[in-house]
Amino acid sequence: MMQHRGIVGAPIATESKDGFRDRMRRITGSMLDEGALVTLNCRINGGKAPWFALRVWTGRERTVEKTLEEMGVRSLVPMRKGPDYRRRGRIIEGSMMPVIHGYVLVQILGQPEYLTGLQGVEHAIDVLGGCENPRRLSDKEVNRFNALACGGRYDFERRVEIVLTAGDRVLITDGPFYDMKAIVVTPSSKGYGDVVVSTSMMGREVPVTVPLASLEKL
Known part of the structure; x- marks a missing residue:
């Protein structure tokens, strides 16, 4: 007690x-x-x-x-x-x-x-x-x-015909972040592999690593 x-x-x-x-x-x-x-x-x-x-x-x-x-x-x-x-x-x-x-x-x-x-x-x-x-x-x-x-x-x-540089605006076309816009943080210079992008959610920037093949340049 x-x-x-x-x-x-x-x-x-x-x-x-x-x-x-x-x-x-x-x-x-x-x-x-x-x-x-x-x-x-x-x-x-x-x-x-x-x-x-x-x-x-x-x-x-x-x-x-x-x-x-x-x-x-x-x-x-x-x-x-x-x-x-x-x-x-x-x-x-x-x-x-x-x-x-x-x-x-x-x-x-x-x-x-x-x-x-x-x-x-x-x-x-x-x-x-x-x-x-x-x-x-x-x-x-x-x-x-x-x-x-x-x-x-x-x-x-898998090679993709898209060239991205840091700061490019992209659209995430697939996955959990489907149809969300993002900014490229770390691009892939090889034409394949992954890319680090930053997207805005709930008032803050959320970094995420996605396949180059799931991005579309805006």
Whole structure:
């Protein structure tokens, strides 16, 4: 018991073996389970639930995707062939890697409580655009993006007929930042590979690394 200026009580949860992190994980799981079921019903009844981009720790994209799928939440990390390595005259084929590092696409109804639940998943950071006004992607756009990835459009070594320099204004044509304007920060001088761009969101500049093939010069 603790006493302070006439108030008598006990610290919350100090007598429970259930820690704060465990409780939050359980609440998060319940929210996602509910959101997944509602989303599934929406798809079965002919509706198209929107997709959202969940920002995660780079290198943990597939781990988060697997965790969400185990919870019954439909998620997707479009993949591409990474850069080839050249050693002692030999070319070592590049391994598969996410098209855009640090993001997992998630299909779930857009209620703030469900989106907040996504942030409780291990290795997740936040929802692109925020839980109150998140950036939405249509089912059609996500399917198109994934089909292009599977077809090799974003493979690191694939050459693209576009020349960009730092400061150029571009349009992002695919992926989580679909149809958003951006400024080139670090261009690719080789005609292939990735480009670092900066786009404005919620009053601040957001840097993102995207394939050269997903940009259109304005």
